[in-house]
Amino acid sequence: MNSPPGFPPNFHDIFVACWRAANRAAYSVLRNRELAENVAAEACFRILIADPPKWAWSQPENLPRYVAWKAKKLALDELRKIRVRGEEDIQDLAVAAPAEDPDRQTDQRHAVWDCVDQLDPESRKIVILLVVEGFKLRELAETMDATISRIAARKYKALAALRDCIGRVQAVGAP
Numbered sequence: 001m002n003s004p005p006g007f008p009p010n011f012h013d014i015f016v017a018c019w020r021a022a023n024r025a026a027y028s029v030l031r032n033r034e035l036a037e038n039v040a041a042e043a044c045f046r047i048l049i050a051d052p053p054k055w056a057w058s059q060p061e062n063l064p065r066y067v068a069w070k071a072k073k074l075a076l077d078e079l080r081k082i083r084v085r086g087e088e089d090i091q092d093l094a095v096a097a098p099a100e101d102p103d104r105q106t107d108q109r110h111a112v113w114d115c116v117d118q119l120d121p122e123s124r125k126i127v128i129l130l131v132v133e134g135f136k137l138r139e140l141a142e143t144m145d146a147t148i149s150r151i152a153a154r155k156y157k158a159l160a161a162l163r164d165c166i167g168r169v170q171a172v173g174a175p
Helices: 011-030 033-050 060-080 102-118 121-132 137-144 148-173
Strands: none
Touching (some): 060 137, 102 121, 121 137, 121 148
């Protein structure tokens, strides 16, 4: 396969190695194939096409490791951008109400959302990312720049506070 002008003759092989390394690194953080491929493409483009480091073509054996590192940083940035998308994401936290009573189910969703809003910002973020977005403790620890044990402790406290709040709401709102 021919290399583009201005690139080394083995550019295709270098690009494939970098793509694989970037894709693995991004997937290890994101656990979503489509997002990982987008991040890997961005990392490869940024490093190999748009702005290759000065040493890139003199030391091509180091490029896959460097691209993987960049992909991991981009994947972590992507995780930091995740925000609560709205009330529909919280519906799984609500206590299931009978299907024939949609008003009660809506009230419970609002009650859960209100309880989540009462949590401190760090606890709220942990609950949403773990429960709603399905993050693993390790992924959340990397995202929040904290240890896994700290995230586990915060998760326990946040879920306990959420359960207490929901229990108080149910006790007050019980017929």
